[in-house]
Amino acid sequence: MDLRSSLDILMFVTVCAVLMTGFPVAFTLAGVALAFGTLGIIFGVFDFGFMAALPQRIYGNMTNDVLIAVPLFVFMGTMLERSKVAEDLLENMGRLFGRLRGGLGYSVSIVGALLAASTGIVGATVVTMSLLALPTMLRRGYDPSLATGSIAAAGTLGQIIPPSIVLVLLGDTLANSYQRAQLEQGIFTPETLSVGDLFAGALLPGLLLVGLYILYQIVRAALDPKSSPAMPDDDSISTAELYRRTLRALIPPVALIVAVMGSILGGIATPTEAAALGAIGATLLAGERTGGMKRAVRAAALALIALLILTSFMDLRTARSEISGSDQIGIWIAYILCAIVAIGLAAALWRLWRGGVVAEVAQSTARITSMVFVILIGAALFSLVFRGLGGDDTVHEFLNSMPGGTTGAIITVMAIMFLLGFFLDFIEIIFVVVPIVAPILLMMGVDPVWLGVMMALNLQTSFLTPPFGFALFYLRGVAPESVTTMQIYRGAVPFVGLQLVAIAIVAIFPSIATWLPRALFATM
Template identity: 90%
Template sequence: MDLRDSLDVLMFVAACAVLLTGFPVAFTLAGVALAFGLIGMAFGVFDFGFMAALPQRIYGNMTNEVLIAVPLFVFMGTMLERSRVAEDLLENMGRLFGRLRGGLGFSVSIVGALLAASTGIVGATVVTMGLLALPTMLRRGYDPSLATGSIAAAGTLGQIIPPSIVLVLLGDTLANSYQKAQLEQGIFSPETLSVGDLFAGALIPGLMLVGFYILYQVFRAAFDPKSSPAMPVEDDISTAELYRRTLQALVPPVALIVAVMGSILGGIATPTEAAALGAIGAILLAGERAGGMKRAVRSAAAALIALLLLTSFMDLRTARTEISGIDQFAILAAYILCAIVAIGLGASVWRLWRSGVLGEVSQSTARITSMVFVILIGAALFSLVFRGLGGDETVQEFLTSMPGGTTGAIVTVMAIMFLLGFFLDFIEIIFVVVPIVAPILLMMGVDPVWLGVMMAINLQTSFLTPPFGFALFYLRGVAPDSVTTMQIYRGAVPFVGLQIVALGVIALFPALATWLPRLLFSAM
């Protein structure tokens, strides 16, 4: 191995080592890249001209419409977290299913899936359910390991169930890698990969994973009844009243999820436009729960749904030479509906601003978004220097030399990502590892949607794997002292096994990830 080859490997190892010290990710990636770029120049094996591409990379990220979905989805999730949606869902679902053995575990998995589809923020979901559901499960006699494992696993569903920040970032990175792979193969009219394709591809595997969680809890309830006892029936609430409360808590977030995902999968809106729709819906939902001017807020929500339906069936474009009378009437109705939405949105914003919620949500959104984009800039510099040192060729030679061909290369990449997930955050893996390995795998003929779903589930598994899973850390921070760290670890292990099984099932049956995108978009 000559100096050029050893520098790229040393650069990657150095970046991982510095990240393990807890130094900020963006500065680590940029600092290591600059240091190794200068070392490479000193030895004459790196052309500093690679750095000239950095401003264009940053400008490309700034003008990337797909990445606008990141702050919008973060805002949507944070706003829903503050609007007590999770509390109402857990309370009523717990009462509804709690009469069954294992019922509280079922409700945690179902609510986790709903929160994943509406917030997509793992830390917030795990902490919220840990504070709300864990004390109840322990008080009702649940095995601490089963209770903590169920909550941690349900909290990580935000990684795979769309709309997810992970899928947005992964979809954008894979889209660039797919285009690069096709150009290097001499295909100058490349096919495109969209975040919508990845959302559609992840939907069935995500729901399958929820089913695996519930089946495991059914198994535990059947063969170990003491681990998940049934709750006693509360006489003060009738069955009809319980169903009414559950529907009242369930309908608003489900309607928002259906509106966001339906607009994407139905081809009505791009993921970025759907994220804006989700942000508006979250403001209306939080404003309605804040009290005051509820009629205006509910009218706005109804108008928003009507706008979606109108967009589905009518051509509302105004920049046309000829507009039929029916379309003119539809456009006028759309203007009226937009005005109603604006009034309700203004009422919600006023209430949320007065209560201080809007300021907290905006600050949280700004912090998370800034972190993501600063890491993105550091990762861009890292990838430029890595390629300048010949890292691409080294990785390609390594993967193509693996026994088993394409299958061996995929297994190797998945194993590396799984191990890196013990120490690195998903953002670091997406921005650093995926751009290096994805073009090589895609040039081998791997389906990009299938690869994206496999990577997303792999990243989700890393959140749960002891001893470094981030979801376990989040849960440890809010769990009572009576729950030991080893109980949390033992509880997570079966769910990690279920996720590995899910990876195997999707590997054996790729259509689970590729069928729905092909049906909806005919893109692949």
């Protein structure tokens, strides 16, 4: 092995080791890259000309339309977290299903899926679900291991069920890798991969996971009734009133999910535009729940839905040389609807501002978004130096030497990502590892949507696996002292097994991930 190859391997090992010490990610990536770039120049194995591409890389990331969806989805999730959506859903669905053995567990899985599709922020979902559901489940006699495992597993659904921040970042990174792989193969009119493709591909696997979670809880309740007892009937609320309350709590978040995901999957909006729609919808929903000026807020919500319907049936573009009479009428109706939305949004923001919610949400959004983009800049520098030291060739040779060909290479990459997921956050893995391995796997003929879904499932599994799973740390931080760490770990193990079953199913039947995007977009 020559000096150049030794440096790139040592560089990757060093960055992983420093990251595990807890040193800030962006500074670690940039600092290690500069150190090894300097060593490469000293030993004459690195061309400093690679660094000239850094400003263009940074400018390209900052002006990337897809990445604009990141702060918008973060804003949407944070705003919904403050709007008490989860609290209402858990309370009412817990009463609805609680009469069944394991009913609270079913409620946790269903609400976790809805929150995942609404917020896409795993840490917030785990903490929220733990604070709201865990005390109730323990009070009703649930086995602590089953209760904590159900909550942790439901909380991690935000990594796979769209719209997810993981899928947005992974989709953008895979799109660049896919284009690069095709260019290196001599394909100068490359096919494209969009975040919408990945959203569509992850939808069925995400629902598969929810089904497996609920199936496990049904079997567990049947085999061990004491682990998940039924709740006693609440005579103070009639069945009709219970259904009414549940529907009232369920309809707003479901309508928002349908609006955001439907606009993407229906081809009405790009993921970035849908993220903006979600941010507005979340603000209206939070504003409606704060009290005051509810009519204006509800009118704005209805106007927003009407705009989506109008957009799906009419061409509302104004920058056209010829506009038919019917389209002109539609455009004027759209102007009126936009005015109604603006008035309702202003009313909602005013109420939220007075309650201090806007400031909290803005600070949280700015903090998370800044972290993502600073890491992205550090990762860009790391990638340039790694490639300059011949890291691409080293990884290519390593994966090609794996027994089993393409299958062996995929298993190796998945195993590495799974282990790194114990110590590194998903953002670090997406920005550091995926750009290195994805082009090579894609050149081997791997479907990009399937690869993205498998990586997302893999990261979700490592996020849940004891003893290092981040979701378990979040849960441990808010769980009562009566719940031991070993109980949390034991509760997570069956759900990790279900995750592995889901990965195996998607691996054996790739069409679970690839069918929907092909049917909707016909681009792959």
